Amino acid sequence: xxxxxxxxxxxxxxxxxxxxxxxxxxxxxxxxxxxxxxxxxxxxxxxxxxxxxxxxxxxxxxxxxxxxxxxxxxxxxxxxxxxxxxxxxxxxxxxxxxxxxxxxxxxxxxxxxxxxxxxxxxxxxxxxxxxxxxxxxxxxxxxxxxxxxxxxxxxxxxxxxxxxxxxxxxxxxxxxxxxxxxxxxxxxxxxxxxxxxxxxxxxxxxxxxxxxxxxxxxxxxxxxxxxx
Amino acid sequence: xxxxxxxxxxxxxxxxxxxxxxxxxxxxxxxxxxxxxxxxxxxxxxxxxxxxxxxxxxxxxxxxxxxxxxxxxxxxxxxxxxxxxxxxxxxxxxxxxxxxxxxxxxxxxxxxxxxxxxxxxxxxxxxxxxxxxxxxxxxxxxxxxxxxxxxxxxxxxxxxxxxxxxxxxxxxxxxxxxxxxxxxxxxxxxxxxxxxxxxxxxxxxxxxxxxxxxxxxxxxxxxxxxxx
DNA sequence: GTCTATAACGTGATAGAC
DNA sequence: GTCTATCACGTTATAGAC
Numbered sequence: 001x002x003x004x005x006x007x008x009x010x011x012x013x014x015x016x017x018x019x020x021x022x023x024x025x026x027x028x029x030x031x032x033x034x035x036x037x038x039x040x041x042x043x044x045x046x047x048x049x050x051x052x053x054x055x056x057x058x059x060x061x062x063x064x065x066x067x068x069x070x071x072x073x074x075x076x077x078x079x080x081x082x083x084x085x086x087x088x089x090x091x092x093x094x095x096x097x098x099x100x101x102x103x104x105x106x107x108x109x110x111x112x113x114x115x116x117x118x119x120x121x122x123x124x125x126x127x128x129x130x131x132x133x134x135x136x137x138x139x140x141x142x143x144x145x146x147x148x149x150x151x152x153x154x155x156x157x158x159x160x161x162x163x164x165x166x167x168x169x170x171x172x173x174x175x176x177x178x179x180x181x182x183x184x185x186x187x188x189x190x191x192x193x194x195x196x197x198x199x200x201x202x203x204x205x206x207x208x209x210x211x212x213x214x215x216x217x218x219x220x221x222x223x224x225x226x227x228x
Numbered sequence: 229x230x231x232x233x234x235x236x237x238x239x240x241x242x243x244x245x246x247x248x249x250x251x252x253x254x255x256x257x258x259x260x261x262x263x264x265x266x267x268x269x270x271x272x273x274x275x276x277x278x279x280x281x282x283x284x285x286x287x288x289x290x291x292x293x294x295x296x297x298x299x300x301x302x303x304x305x306x307x308x309x310x311x312x313x314x315x316x317x318x319x320x321x322x323x324x325x326x327x328x329x330x331x332x333x334x335x336x337x338x339x340x341x342x343x344x345x346x347x348x349x350x351x352x353x354x355x356x357x358x359x360x361x362x363x364x365x366x367x368x369x370x371x372x373x374x375x376x377x378x379x380x381x382x383x384x385x386x387x388x389x390x391x392x393x394x395x396x397x398x399x400x401x402x403x404x405x406x407x408x409x410x411x412x413x414x415x416x417x418x419x420x421x422x423x424x425x426x427x428x429x430x431x432x433x434x435x436x437x438x439x440x441x442x443x444x445x446x447x448x449x450x451x452x453x454x455x456x
Numbered sequence: 457g458t459c460t461a462t463a464a465c466g467t468g469a470t471a472g473a474c
Numbered sequence: 475g476t477c478t479a480t481c482a483c484g485t486t487a488t489a490g491a492c
Contacts, residue, residue, distance in 0.1 A: 032457085032458095046363065046364070047278075047363075047364045048276065048278065048279070048360065048364060049279070050275075050276065050278035050279035051276070051277070051278035051279075051364050053484085053485065053486085054485075054486065054487085055484095055485075055486095063458090064458060064459060064460090065459095065486090065487095066458075066459070066460085066487085066488080067457080067458065067459090068486095068487095069486080069487055069488070070457075070458080073487090074486080074487075075485095075486065075487090125363075128359060128360060128363055130422075131356060131418060131419065131421065131422060132276065132356060132360040134421045134422060135274065135275075135353075135356055135421050136274070136275045136276060136279045139421075139425065142421075142422060142425050143425065147422075147425055147426050148426065148428070151426050152426055152427055171444065173437070173440075175423070175427050175429075175437065176437065176440065176441065176444070179415065179416050179419070179423070180412060180448065182415065182419070183411035183412055183415030183416070183419075184408060184411055184412075186415065186419075187407065187410065187411030187414065187415040187418075188407050188411070190359060190415075190418055191359065191407070191410070191411075191414075193359065193362045193363050193367075193370075194358075194359065194362060194370060194375075195403070195407070197367065197370050197371070197375055198375050198376065198379050198380055199376075199380055199403050200376070201403075209401070209403065209404065212401070212404065213404065216399065216404070216456070219455050219456045220408065220452045220455055222455065223451040223452050223454070223455030223456075224448045224451050224452060226451070227447050227448055227450065227451030228444075228447050228451075260475080260476090281466085281467065281468085282467075282468060282469085283467075283468095291476090292476060292477055292478090293468090293469090293477095294469085294470080294476075294477070294478085295475080295476065295477090296468095296469095297468080297469055297470075298475075298476080301469095302468075302469075303467095303468065303469090
């Protein structure tokens, strides 16, 4: 549900809701359309926009190349759809925790660690995908996201600032604190391709390491807060 | 000096030393060649291999397109050169600290924070460049690096393991510890394009935040080590 | 909806004059 | 060494048969 709010934010005109309505009417031909979309997600996440050829996607989906343009008018439109969903997933996970007014700061950190690691374990390519495309493509997508309200003016940041005032946190800048928390959670997924060579760990071993981090990150963050 | 060891590792045949010898003989024509290389570095770091056109590089360098192929036979050869130097810089910084047998673990962490943040402030695009190219291009480059000896079997890791044995560190897995340290240092640079939108900070403000981190990271790491 | 064939275009690279 | 003009190729997208 929340995801759709983000998608609505990002989609020009009302293409998205039209698409959804269309989908629910005729369920027969979801199969191939969904196959293409899943393949596109896989390949785009792995190689980025510029490096993927529509032929790669067609091959991955086991469909004829022309069908890609039949269902999604162009490579760019297909890409936009994948990117919008990636951004929606990424920020939905974050926002639903950061802006909950009923949880404590401590609980929020636990939830970020748990939810994000679970989410990223399913979609490990998303952070590098988003960040590298923002770097290239300019800032089109990111500007569409209400990132300031969702993150900077979040309940999480406010709660941290009161902790600073109460003397329970030594680092006065909430941005530094946020970078620390996100770094602990997200960085391993970004560095995974290098880490797997560094330590010769496969995907299963990596996931195990991440599971261990779910419990440790709140402890580490707590220690950092009162450090100094 | 150390940089050249890495470059030697990475370069097929002896192209690199030939290149260096050639360079020192005739210094006149360094200018345009160097201009192209600097432009290539800028554009490749920003957009990655697939998204950059040789025309972009030529334009950035203010030279004729044909000169690019005259000096560097192909786009790929030019790219390889840029990537090799990026990897060399990245791992040289790391290795020179991690494998110093005369510094304590505590000092090493201070040096990593200081050296890496200084290095990345000059070359902020390198981490995302390296990681995204490894993700796409397969593992060609990274396999050429003696990453295990340099990182996994480093003095740094050994020192951490003895701290664990002495009961001074609660996290038994040195990989987790390494991810924490590198995450604190490197993650902000990877996330910069997103952070600058999140908090509306420009490049100068970002650098200031990183300078503050140089002092804080050792304190944070220390706190994390004895946490739990 | 699905296919084959092909058009239209962008890009890397080179030939050849200067 | 530097330039203009151009080739050769790969890729996106579509026309049109089935």
